Each structure stands twice: as structure tokens, then as C-alpha cells.
Amino acid sequence: MNKIAIIGAGASGVAALRQAVEQGLDPTVFEARASIGGAWILANANHDRSAECCSISFDADRVANVAISQSAFTLFDDDKFSFPTSTPMYPSLRTNVPTLLMQYNGISFPPATQLFPGPNVVENYISDAASNFLEFFQFNTHVSTLRWTTKDDAGDQRRWTLETQSTLDFNSRIESYQFDFVIIANGHYQKPYIPFIEGLDSFPHDITHARFYHSADSFAKKNVLVVGSNASGYDITREIAESIVKKQVTDTDSVMKIYQSRKSLSPTGENFDGPENADWCKIITVLPTISKIQGPDIAFCNGTILSNIDTIIFATGYYFSFPFANQIYAPFNEFPLTKQVPLPNGTVSKQHRDGGLRVHYLDSRDIFYLPDPTLALIGLPYHVLPLSLAQIQSRVAIKYFTKQINLEFQVGTPEEYPETREALVYGHPKQYDVHDALLKEIGEGGEGDGLYCKTPQYIRDLRVGAFSLRRAVLGY
Known part of the structure; x- marks a missing residue:
């Protein structure tokens, strides 16, 4: 049976896991935290957010590096991994869209759920969606390295080698695994982006x-x-x-x-x-x-x-960051997922060493890694409803991995495109247009009310009116 690694147990990772099991792959989900939920976790088991104090230090290039005081680690320490910090969630946060738009296709929120729930409700919903698949998770596990397997690696010589360490013990030994396929679903709400401002x-x-x-x-x-x-x-x-x-x-x-x-x-x-x-x-x-x-x-x-x-x-967003895709190893040494961003003075800050404002070498679907499409990245776009998008992206990726469909690959964003997030900003109606196009490409997405049908007009209409509805319900 082909093995697939899924990096991250948030909304995208859970969507990928469900598709992998359904399509007959042998999955392992690696999660640095102690539980399922990703960015929706309000308080994580490894670190008490209330004890965090954010301060700013500056490197020689005058670019801000965010650090956490009162903690045993630095957020932008590129030389060693750390156990995960808390997420960006705060107690008063409410979803921007109603639950009907938030949810996975075919999995409803509990009947009594508020229209615009808080983080704990969404976290529990994602966790419940994975509750029948807990044997596939490795929690408290930091992925330190992802690379192509070489002939010198012990094991059965599958395509990808993935190395991990426990987030509970800095001195734990490195574990090595091999996989036929990899899905990166680690989100993009970890490494804060602070723009260059003179002075x-x-x-x-x-x-x-x-x-x-x-x-x-x-x-x-x-x-x-x-x-x-x-x-x-x-x-x-x-x-x-x-x-x-x-x-x-x-x-x-x-x-x-x-x-x-x-x-x-x-x-x-x-x-x-x-x-x-x-x-x-x-x-x-x-x-x-x-x-x-x-x-x-x-x-x-x-x-x-x-x-x-x-x-x-x-409140300026985040870098895409894949520190495990180390640029000293193939294929990322030649085709890195993120690239260093030159500053106005021509230098490159440490802040950019393992993160960037866009993701490189993606196909036109913004899913597959063009140098090797046995690697897929799920949930990258901004201004989207992440659960439903991740569900459809994962379905396309895993149907391709399992050879149920043939796909042609074309360059997505050209490499000469500026280092900005704009290439991955969807919004409405682009997200639903992408949904429908992806499903059509794999022979689904017909008219009707099925699980993988064309986006109904009432869903598009609700998306247009979502913010007005939120103001009517919440008052803001």
C-alpha cells in the first residue's frame, strides 16, 4: 500500500487525511501540537498563551524580528526547532462567515451552533471530523526535514524521506520515515510578517x-x-x-x-x-x-x-514558511518553495531565511509542486473558506496520487512575478469558480445537491451577503 505523509493536523490536514483513507492510501499525520485543530486552537497544551509577551528586536538590516519573551525559544530561531507557540486565536474572535459556509461538504456543525461561532467551536468541529481516524496521527512531533530519499538512506526507498523529533524533548532522537507522497498542510498563520518601514x-x-x-x-x-x-x-x-x-x-x-x-x-x-x-x-x-x-x-x-x-x-499577515523543506537538500536546493526577499537596501534579512510572501514552483491549480507532483500543498490561498477548499484540493491531489485521474501540469504564477501574496489571494467569486473547475477536471462537479457537485447558487449568494449578515447578527 502506498504511504502518504500529511504535515499538519489543522483544517487542511484533516481534509487530506479523510480523502487519503477514502482513496486507499496509508496515511500518517504529523502534528507539532498535542491535538487537532491547527490555527483554531485557542490554547494549546504545550504553551500557555497568557504567559506570552511579544517584543520586537531588530537585526542589522533594520527589519523587525518578532520574539517571545518569558519563553524558552525564539520564534524566528532558524538554527533549532522549538515546541509550537500558541495560535493567533483570541477568546472574542468570531468567524467571518456563517457555519454553512465554514463547514466541510457533507459534515454539518452541530444543530445548536451559533451562526458565527468562536474558535473553540471550530476547533471541536475539526477534531470531531477526525475522531474516527486518530490512529493515523503522531502528535507532539516536529517535522525537521523533508527531502528526496537517496540511495544511501536505509529503508524501502520510497520517494520522500521525512525526519522528525519530539516537541516534548529537545534532546529526543531523530526518527526517519519514507513515503510515496507528501501533503504539506501546515497553514500560514505561524510566522508574522512585518513590512519594512524606514526607522x-x-x-x-x-x-x-x-x-x-x-x-x-x-x-x-x-x-x-x-x-x-x-x-x-x-x-x-x-x-x-x-x-x-x-x-x-x-x-x-x-x-x-x-x-x-x-x-x-x-x-x-x-x-x-x-x-x-x-x-x-x-x-x-x-x-x-x-x-x-x-x-x-x-x-x-x-x-x-x-x-x-x-x-x-x-495586523499585516504572515509569511509562508516551510522550514522543514531545507534548501540544502534536493529538490528544494534547486527549486525552493519560498525565496529570500531583498530589502530596499539590497540585503536580505534573517527574517526571510525560511519564509516568503509567496510560494514558488506551484502548478496552475496552486496545489502541486511542479518539480515533483508527488508533493502537494493544501490550503495556501488567502481570502477563502479554508475547509471546503482544502477538501476539494485534497480530493484532486489524492485521486492523482492513486492514479484514478490523469492530470496535465502547467506553470501557475511565473517565477518573475513579484514577491507578494497577490498570486494566492482568491476571494469571491474566484474560490467557488476554482471549486467547480477542480471538480469538473476530475469528472465530478455536476448539477445537483451531491457531496461534490457544482457550487449551488444559494451558496454563492450567501457568500456575497455573509458580511452583512454578520453585522446584523453580531452588530459588527
């Missing part, structure tokens, strides 16, 4: 990233600048603004300020200046992008300068 290292006050946000209470009596307007930037700005309004009711001397710097309005965001907006919207000052920082002075592209900011929160 950022001179800012004398607190700098953090949305990945470490827990609650507005952490920013009491502080003037805060949130950089970014996507889902996390909007939510954090809103929560801090609401906390300021509540504080002003009881403390008339309160003069806390909240600012948001953004390039444009996110589809999940808010203009903050509508006549019927809540009181918290009215205290938010929206500014364009930052042009330069000099000490406490933050200059913006419209000429505005702020000198009163106590904390900058970067």
Missing part, C-alpha cells in the same frame, strides 16, 4: 503583531496604532475602540486614542464614518500607510505625523 527600529515604545493579540485589556490607557485593515486589523481596532468608549463612561479623564493605518478598506472591514455607525466607530482615526518613523514620530503618506503612540500593532 521602525528607532520607535521607542511597544511594537507587536496581531498574532499575539489576546484582548483589548492589554492596551488599557494606551494610544494604539493598528497597521492593516483585513479581518484581524478590523477586529482588533474595533475591540480597542469599544474598550475606550466603555472606559470613557466611567473615567471622564480618559484620553486614549485609537488609529488605523491602511492601504484600502478590506471586504471584511468598516469605513468607520457612516452616519449610523456605533459610537466606537466615531473615535477611530483612519490614516494612510506609514512613510517613515523617526523615534516617537510616525509620519504617514498624507503628511500627518503622530507622536503620541504607545503601541503599534501590525
